[in-house]
Amino acid sequence: xxxxxxxxxxxxxxxxxxxxxxxxxxxxxxxxxxxxxxxxxxxxxxxxxxxxxxxxxxxxxxxxxxxxxxxxxxxxxxxxxxxxxxxxxxxxxxxxxxxxxxxxxxxxxxxxxxxxxxxxxxxxxxxxxxxxxxxxxxxxxxxxxxxxxxxxxxxxxxxxxxxxxxxxxxxxxxxxxxxxxxxxxxxxxxxxxxxxxxxxxxxxxxxxxx
Ligand code: PRP
Ligand code: URA
Numbered sequence: 001x002x003x004x005x006x007x008x009x010x011x012x013x014x015x016x017x018x019x020x021x022x023x024x025x026x027x028x029x030x031x032x033x034x035x036x037x038x039x040x041x042x043x044x045x046x047x048x049x050x051x052x053x054x055x056x057x058x059x060x061x062x063x064x065x066x067x068x069x070x071x072x073x074x075x076x077x078x079x080x081x082x083x084x085x086x087x088x089x090x091x092x093x094x095x096x097x098x099x100x101x102x103x104x105x106x107x108x109x110x111x112x113x114x115x116x117x118x119x120x121x122x123x124x125x126x127x128x129x130x131x132x133x134x135x136x137x138x139x140x141x142x143x144x145x146x147x148x149x150x151x152x153x154x155x156x157x158x159x160x161x162x163x164x165x166x167x168x169x170x171x172x173x174x175x176x177x178x179x180x181x182x183x184x185x186x187x188x189x190x191x192x193x194x195x196x197x198x199x200x201x202x203x204x205x206x207x208x209x210x
Pocket of ligand 2: 194196199202
């Protein structure tokens with residue numbers, strides 16, 4: 001993989017991912033761990049945020065300290081499953097605005113179908129992190145990124161928990177400017193375009209449907 005694809009190997013992240021993969025993990029634990037993983041991934045995905053030096057007064061003396069500078073952030077979950085990652089990101093960046101994109105995969109064609117979109121007014125001025133636990137064929141992620149580009153967003157990152165090689169390749173080809181943050185790249189897609197070994201249907205496991 002190239003330098004635009006970050007596969008995060010932190011032991012805490014990998015341990016939590018093993019919990020998600022287990023078929024006997026119930027909805028409560030699944031939901032909590034998705035959120036915790038999003039927090040850990042957020043720490044890495046924001047490593048390059050610019051800072052600026054300002055002078056403050058401590059109880060003891062004046063000090064030069066670093067604070068965040070540059071553009072403000074928006075996070076954009078892809079409904080439904082991306083919603084499971086929102087609170088974990090807001091834990092670290094509580095002032096981030098949240099846009100929503102509704103996409104589902106047509107079960108026959110595996111192509112993404114749009115059904116909802118609502119963005120903050122100033123979205124084009126914000127750096128964007130798109131959230132979705134699963135990057136399978138890459139169709140949904142590629143469409144979501146194109147959406148944000150159509151809104152005028154210039155700096156877009158994609159955060160997924162598990163990817164298939166096919167999905168990473170698709171996003172790299174369609175959007176070579178977008179950095180991708182992942183906890184794992186799995187073996188392959190099966191005949192139903194599910195990630196193998198993966199974790200099953202992320203939306204169903206987060207919301208307890210099926
Ligand atoms: C899942 C997942 C991604 C998409 C990935 O959503 O959360 O959005 O599939 O597949 P792709 O890379 O092949 O496009 P799904 O369509 O199951 O909708 P849901 O989140 O509402 O369950
Ligand atoms: N969407 C999921 O939720 N899981 C997969 O393995 C593929 C697409």
